[in-house]
Amino acid sequence: MSSDLPQPKPGLSLGLQAKRPEAQAAPASFYDQVGGHETFVKLVDVFYDLVEQDPDFTALYPEEDLGPARRRLLMFFEQYWGGPKTYSEERGHPRLRMRHAAFTVDPWARDTWLKYMRVAVESLELPPLYEAELWDYMDRAAHSLLNSPG
Numbered sequence: 001m002s003s004d005l006p007q008p009k010p011g012l013s014l015g016l017q018a019k020r021p022e023a024q025a026a027p028a029s030f031y032d033q034v035g036g037h038e039t040f041v042k043l044v045d046v047f048y049d050l051v052e053q054d055p056d057f058t059a060l061y062p063e064e065d066l067g068p069a070r071r072r073l074l075m076f077f078e079q080y081w082g083g084p085k086t087y088s089e090e091r092g093h094p095r096l097r098m099r100h101a102a103f104t105v106d107p108w109a110r111d112t113w114l115k116y117m118r119v120a121v122e123s124l125e126l127p128p129l130y131e132a133e134l135w136d137y138m139d140r141a142a143h144s145l146l147n148s149p150g
């Protein structure tokens with residue numbers, strides 16, 4: 001796990017880990033528990049489909065083609081939640097605060113990001129405990145990236 005943002009505790013945080021030693025050897029990651037690649041593709045697709053319809057928000061982005069940004073967010077989430085580590089292989093340490101320093105993340109940008117992410121998280125129709133864990137992370141991460149009073 002290599003992020004400067006709050007870290008999840010794979011397998012522990014929901015209290016669902018089996019007590020048997022053989023089962024404890026390889027606790028399923030959150031990534032696997034919520035459905036792996038397909039789930040995260042849907043999350044990021046729903047989010048970016050909404051972002052792309054909001055010209056005020058896309059004005060924050062340096063590139064007109066949001067395809068690469070969509071892919072970077074997917075890779076980041078997959079890695080963060082215990083899936084493939086492609087993000088760090090391609091991009092190095094996430095250093096999200098540093099990477100967002102070039103963009104004005106004021107309360108409006110943060111709340112707009114969260115508004116679309118809320119729709120994306122709900123679209124997954126996860127069991128409530130998983131949804132709460134995912135949403136709590138998004139909320140804290142977005143608040144941690146604020147870099148302008150607006």
Ligand code: HEM
Nearest residue numbers: 060061069072073076091099103105109110113141142145
């Ligand atoms: C709070 C409001 C946010 C705004 C306005 C924002 C905006 C942006 C923008 C404009 C980019 C550049 C797009 C690109 O070319 O990759 C970006 C990249 C990225 N953002 Fe955000 N972001 C926000 C929150 C978040 C949060 C909460 C996360 C993660 C939990 C996140 C993860 C990322 C990642 C992984 C990248 C790609 C970094 C890279 O490898 O270059 N962002 N964001």
